[in-house]
Amino acid sequence: MEQTILSPHQQLVDYLVSGQADFYRLAFSYVKNRDAALDVVQESIVKALSKSDTLRETAYLKTWFYRILLNESMNYFRRGRRLVPFPEQQEEPAAPDPDVGERLDLYDAIDRLSLQEQAVIRLRFFEDMKLEEIAQATGANLNTVKSRLYKSLRKLREWTGEELSDE
């Protein structure tokens, strides 16, 4: 039964090759480094392929893979953060809240959100995913995604001083 014209596995391979630029951008947005982003994409692909037998419904292929990719990105980010040399670390925001009156560019402001909030914002606005897809890709339920989205928008509004709607 596995030998249909395009097996789920083959579909996965095709998808991984065709979506590579999107995957790289998302990984990069977390790790902010070319080699690290390449590592994350490679690691995710190897993991996905070696687990491809667990993918039963190709309808969920995209969110299934994004979940692996997000996990890898966040893990890399967390691992990397512990290894960052001291001077570099100082440049990072010590506290999540920027100084009052300071106005951030929206793109930079996103980096100050929690990792999970960043995922929701990026998938929603940069990858144009539906909320249900984001829920599947982040392994959270729909209400969690909604509340993360609204909380993030509130923070971003505050930090950038811009009117940001979910549209």
Added chain:
Amino acid sequence: MNESWTRAKARYESEGAPPPVLDFAVASAVRAGERRRRSRRAVRRSLTAAAACCACFVLLVNASPGFAHAVDAVPVLGQLARIFTVEQYTVDDRDHLIDVRLPALELSGHTDLEQRINVEIQSRINALLDEAEARARKAREAYVETGGEEIDFIPIIIDVDYEIKCQNGQYLSFLVTETETLASAYTQTYAYNIDLEAGREITLRDLLGPDYVEIANAAVRAGIAERSKDPDQVYFSPGEGGFQSIDPNQRFYLNQAGHPVILFDKYEIAPGSMGQQEFEVVP
């Protein structure tokens, strides 16, 4: 989408513009992934017996009326029941590929029930991880003894995760899955259904009435008949050990609509290629 987002997206796209080497990186990762997958298939041939002991199970808790993760949105109800991640870790080395995201239930007012469920989830997952570890070690030894190269042995792959199936004002239903892939995946299901007000587990009888066995059986039979119209969908006949009747402790979860969904493990009523089977019962 307003202008700020358009600008942010442009930066997202330009700063993360893929370097030319990405093509090569992806192609080589695909090859590596395929190799790992193929070697697992080779293992499957030599280790069918050992590989049969894989486990994947589902714990399920149905509770009402608050639901997890809605704590912010529903300040009062949200306090009643909550599911959160208590343990999250990843092991990724030559011998293991393990991802664990272990949930716990918070059920205010029903500490005993909460504790029982949490202890059960914890001890069940821990026992399964230990067993899987031991099994993988044995399989590896057998593989080497029978002439396999140790370097070709693929790591054990274990995923522990949870998923919330239903959330409305009345119920909370979530599944905890432990999937171990050594060659093929075998699925085992455990179910917990809780009535929050009464502080006890809900049964199919509570949901479907005294005739619950017949009602559920009819739904399962209708589902099998419907799906069997597709020639690719094959079920065991009752004589071959196929479906006859639901079990008194039949596992189920609640779907979005709040309807019970009967769960059958892989191989339980159909060939393994059919995977795990689910049948919604509309009361």
